[in-house]
Amino acid sequence: MIIDSHAYCFPPADSPAGHPTAADHLRWVQGGQASHHQPAWRIRDRAPASSDVLAAPGGAMDFDNLPDVNFRVDHDKGRVVWTIDGEDFTKQFYPPNLPHLEYTPHNLLAEMDYAGVDKVLLHVDAMLGRDPAFQAESVAVDPERIYSLAPVDEWRLAGELDAVIAETVAAVEQHGLHAIKFNPPHAYYYRSDPWDGEHLRPFWEAVAALGVPIFFTLGTGPGEASVLQTVESRRRGYLAELDILVRWMERYPDVLCSLTHGFPWRLFLDDDPAGSPSRIELPDEIWAPFANPNLGLEVCFPVRLGDVFDYPYRELWPTLEQMVERIGAERLLWGTDMPFQNRFCTYRQSRRWIEDYCGFLSAEDLAAIMGGTCARVLGLRSRN
Structure with a gap:
């Protein structure tokens, strides 16, 4: 055997999933992406980037002070995306091929x-x-x-x-x-x-x-x-x-x-x-x-x-x-x-x-x- x-x-990353709201859940996702060792990149040209910009200054549970980078889910591609100075970035902490991150x-x-x-x-x-x-x-x-x-x-x-x-x-x-x-x-x-x-x-x-x-x-x-x-x-x-x-x-x-x-x-x-x-x-x-x-x-x-x-x-x-x-x-x-x-x-x-x-x-x-x-x-x- x-x-x-x-x-x-798991349900979609931007659903409540047992958290008080979908936004609360997404804050956990943002914090998790910030600290994980998987590489990040700029979507336009796949140039290497850092996900440290996603982290809150007060640590893992400092959800009230997470940087506002329009952190979101790309449902079609099955990945998270954030934007800095008009450029979109991503990383695959989640594996590829998960529509809706579900x-x-x-x-x-x-x-x-x-x-x-x-x-x-x-x-x-x-x-x-x-x-x-x-x-x-x-x-x-x-x-x-x-x-x-x-x-x-x-x-x-x-x-x-x-x-x-x-x-x-x-x-x-x-x-x-x-x-x-x-x-x-x-x-x-x-x-x-x-x-x-x-x-x-x-x-x-x-x-x-x-x-x-x-x-x-x-x-x-x-x-x-x-x-x-x-x-x-x-x-x-x-x-x-x-x-x-x-x-x-x-x-x-x-x-x-x-x-x-x-x-x-x-x-x-x-x-x-x-x-x-x-x-x-x-x-x-x-x-x-x-x-x-x-x-x-x-x-x-x-x-x-x-x-x-x-x-x-x-x-x-x-x-x-x-x-x-x-x-x-x-x-x-x-x-x-x-x-x-x-x-x-x-x-x-x-x-x-x-x-x-x-x-x-x-x-x-x-x-x-x-x-x-x-x-x-x-x-x-x-x-x-």
Whole structure:
């Protein structure tokens, strides 16, 4: 059974999508484009450009002060556009070929059928939408094949704790979503306390009581958005976030959890003097949290490093082998970030680079990575 543990469905980028208004949603999209590493260009001649002009001076949540650049959606071409001094610019954080910047469960199922993917776990992100009802509607299109995480408004926990708890519980108990997505970087927007601290204890107690897995997307700590951060300080920040996760897992020993995207791979590329990275170099301490058997790790490379290494990603094979050796295939979950991985490879290729090229993997390893681990985490029965 092939299960993609990380995919998305989402409504158009200029629709409300669970935000108060369509304009509120579009502000999240603008902020997301500003900080993403995908290149921007001037539409007239495809000359390279910068998307830094989209950023607000006060950081990621400073939506009231986003630059007015007529940020909008080109529905026909399926991309965002902004205008500066009469010139239009764009970038493809979203992959090409998404009219209206929308990706429906029907779009996803068609890709799954073509690539031979049996089941999929939908993830959530505020830039794409924050509506548990939409996630449930996507699942309802084919509930035997589509499962979904529940969104959490982490940034609201600082001032609306009870409301966020109620919404998260309802996403699981009323909308029937299957697990929870938690983004610690969002929890730092309005206070810098560690996200396992006493101020969030009521939230975590309520979440743990739901009995569903939690998928964490760790960042590099409270100062993540600071332009003063260096690569080394961000590495230290990420390792500190892993320490918080260790404490959290000790407090909630019955909760299964997983790290989405794997590690922040771009932070651990080797420092090649020629400026062209050739491999990933991981510090020994990054494996320490996996002493806890409840923690899994996503195998998700093309979407994160497809602009650095080309298919079939030979430079990444040693890292996958290291992951198997250090924590075991039975705790690794194949994920793609579909449809975003289409920026660099096809859905079939996101399978093939592992199944056809990583000869160090046994049949048992492949069965676990490509679906068995995710099925276990979600409590799904294997198909005979």
